[in-house]
Amino acid sequence: MAEIVAAVGVPHTPAFPGLVAREGPDSETGKLYAQVREHLESSEAELLVMFDSDHLNTFFFDNLPALSVPVAAQAPGTNDGTPGMHNRSVQLAPALGEEVLAGLTSKGYFPSRNAKLSMDHSVMVPMHFLDPGERMTLLPIYLNGLAPPLPSAERCLALGDDVRVIIEAWDSPLKVALVASGSFSLEVGGPRIADNAIAGVPDPEWGTHVTQRLRAGQTAELVAEATTARMRQAGNVGGELLNWIAVLGAVGSRTPDVLEQQVQHGHSYAAWTWS
């Protein structure tokens, strides 16, 4: 059976590949991603299951799923003109995608099947930093974190645990790591951006509060607090916290081995050991 060997959480700020290319691997951001990457490498993970919120690039309002599971064999990225990225085709995991799609449907979820997709920076920036050798297979699981109505935190927590059960029952020798992609407080393009930038962090205190909850393993408290209104108060992409909550559903009572916050960016980096 497949084995879950680690879980991590990272931001996907589209400017970070260019920033780290300019400032080098010893820059603050370069070192934070490296910390998480080293944790993944030591776990010997071969397949990443990434909870992510598309930024209206993979999907659009013509048909916007709350939950979507790809079953394609590969997908290109990035599809959104993110600078500083090495565009490529990523090997996906259609067999696991089918297992997750069937397993979640049998448990009462309503995931959409996605047989053809391209991926934006919200997937590809984490891949850029976590898998620079491009050796890993990927299964993104898309949760709508940007366009209300958002899924509830309670449902996303249960989803993460159900995905864990499905992975652990999957007849495969692969070692799997879970990834949460996203920020806790961030506004992009909306009225609460900074006065001199296209993005801003309207609620850094929320970012710190979420990070403290993660450090203490206070998942139940965090889920109770993470209403749609509270997450949206933290920015128009504040719903990306749902991806972290899904991973917490699988992580259970474990506390992170790595947890570093970038207060000014409204996000954190985390890694959990599975054993």
Place this chain on the structure above:
Amino acid sequence: MSAYEIDLFNHNLSVDPGFRAGILANDETAWRSIPLTADERSALATPDIAWLYAHGANDFLLHNLFRFGVGGVTIQDYVSGIKRHLTEPG
């Protein structure tokens, strides 16, 4: 009038390099590929961020107008436009 077409325009700017190049070159075929009203087209071409936001455009997608430099919009123009409703009620 529908915000859907405005949002589709901003979505296509991000994911369709051919559309993006056409709009930046003011190519009529690109402009006509989405059924915009005259007011919508004018607001996107300028771009008039305050008008677009007031007429229901998705704020996240709006930032693609700045990201790709449609109409030469500056960060100052974008910020003042998206925040205008905060200082000008109604």
